Amino acid sequence: MQELTLIRPDDWHLHLRDGATMASVLPDTARRFARAIVMPNLKPPVTTVELASAYRDRILAALEKDGIFQPLMTLYLTDNTTVSEIEAAKNSGFIQAVKYYPAGATTHSENGVTDLKRVYKVLEAMQKHDLPLLLHGEVTDPEVDVFDREAVFIERHLQPLIRDFPGLRMVLEHITTRTAAQFVAEAGPQLAATITAHHLLLNRNALFAGGIRPHHYCLPILKRETHRQALVQAATSGNPRYFLGTDSAPHPRQDKESACGCAGIYTAHAAIELYAEVFAAADALDRLEAFASFHGPDFYRLPRNQDSIILEKTSWTVEESLDCGKDALIPLRAGQTVHWRIKETQRAR
Ligand SMILES: NC(=O)N[C@@H](CC(=O)O)C(=O)O
Numbered sequence: 001m002q003e004l005t006l007i008r009p010d011d012w013h014l015h016l017r018d019g020a021t022m023a024s025v026l027p028d029t030a031r032r033f034a035r036a037i038v039m040p041n042l043k044p045p046v047t048t049v050e051l052a053s054a055y056r057d058r059i060l061a062a063l064e065k066d067g068i069f070q071p072l073m074t075l076y077l078t079d080n081t082t083v084s085e086i087e088a089a090k091n092s093g094f095i096q097a098v099k100y101y102p103a104g105a106t107t108h109s110e111n112g113v114t115d116l117k118r119v120y121k122v123l124e125a126m127q128k129h130d131l132p133l134l135l136h137g138e139v140t141d142p143e144v145d146v147f148d149r150e151a152v153f154i155e156r157h158l159q160p161l162i163r164d165f166p167g168l169r170m171v172l173e174h175i176t177t178r179t180a181a182q183f184v185a186e187a188g189p190q191l192a193a194t195i196t197a198h199h200l201l202l203n204r205n206a207l208f209a210g211g212i213r214p215h216h217y218c219l220p221i222l223k224r225e226t227h228r229q230a231l232v233q234a235a236t237s238g239n240p241r242y243f244l245g246t247d248s249a250p251h252p253r254q255d256k257e258s259a260c261g262c263a264g265i266y267t268a269h270a271a272i273e274l275y276a277e278v279f280a281a282a283d284a285l286d287r288l289e290a291f292a293s294f295h296g297p298d299f300y301r302l303p304r305n306q307d308s309i310i311l312e313k314t315s316w317t318v319e320e321s322l323d324c325g326k327d328a329l330i331p332l333r334a335g336q337t338v339h340w341r342i343k344e345t346q347r348a349r
């Protein structure tokens with residue numbers, strides 16, 4: 001049997017939703033991670049410090065009292081975000097970043113930015129106050145093939161952003177292509193990327209295995225095998241500019257199993273275990289801790305965690321369905337086996 005002790009990891013990209021759904025998914029994340037960057041794409045979106053503060057209070061109220069989990073909050077950037085809101089966010093002490101969704105790109109992005117030029121003043125303020133910008137990096141141009149939207153985003157939007165804001169730290173979220181991995185490797189220290197467990201485990205064949213698989217549909221969409229391999233290579237490379245972000249995104253079963261199903265894959269129930277599978281398969285378990293527990297806090301300029309978790313190589317079967325308040329929630333690997341599990345979590349002394 002194999003065991004692996006890690007400093008407790010953090011999740012640098014997470015959807016917790018709100019209300020009953022949040023209450024039912026939160027324990028999965030809090031059991032594994034010390035902190036998570038909480039995405040602001042609620043309905044209505046978390047666009048102000050006041051809304052973020054109230055959302056944070058609801059998360060804290062839903063947590064077990066003796067836990068250590070800390071939500072790290074984000075603001076949802078819109079065409080109307082003001083410079084004074086950025087200053088207030090920086091001064092809040094609990095907002096760690098601002099999230100950019102191109103309007104219409106993904107779940108609950110209808111209030112996103114319509115044209116980056118409209119938020120240049122706000123980006124200048126973020127650069128000045130050193131508040132990172134998190135990017136859903138896909139163009140929404142309907143002329144662009146859905147499999148190319150990330151690569152085209154890099155060319156059309158990310159390159160100009162880097163040129164125009166050389167002092168703004170940015171995270172290209174949930175990267176899915178060799179192009180993105182390479183771009184991050186070649187860019188300077190202002191740019192990092194999160195990588196999900198599902199993009200490391202699955203290629204686009206998983207969308208059509210024996211029939212259409214709505215529970216494998218997420219955005220950016222799964223890509224071909226060569227891209228998956230490039231992501232594994234990046235995640236296991238030891239390069240500090242790649243780190244863990246699950247993008248665990250719960251949707252009620254009926255919204256996924258629909259004629260127009262929602263994008264999002266739920267992985268919080270087995271998050272670090274799934275990454276362990278990827279790193280084990282790449283013979284790189286010795287690099288999991290840095291990817292999961294060091295690179296993220298270093299980039300965000302937060303302290304690394306002190307306590308640890310122990311993973312063991314033991315198989316267990318994922319439940320067929322979980323509860324998400326309103327309806328069933330179908331987790332990744334439902335009814336199937338995960339090959340690592342958490343043996344123990346240890347508090348720092
Ligand atoms: N990743 C997804 O497919 N969905 C996310 C939104 C996002 O991160 O783009 C969601 O909120 O459901």
Ligand SMILES: [Zn+2]
Pocket residue numbers: 106136173174219220
């Ligand atoms: Zn996204």
Ligand SMILES: [Zn+2]
Pocket residue numbers: 013014015039247249
């Ligand atoms: Zn997301």
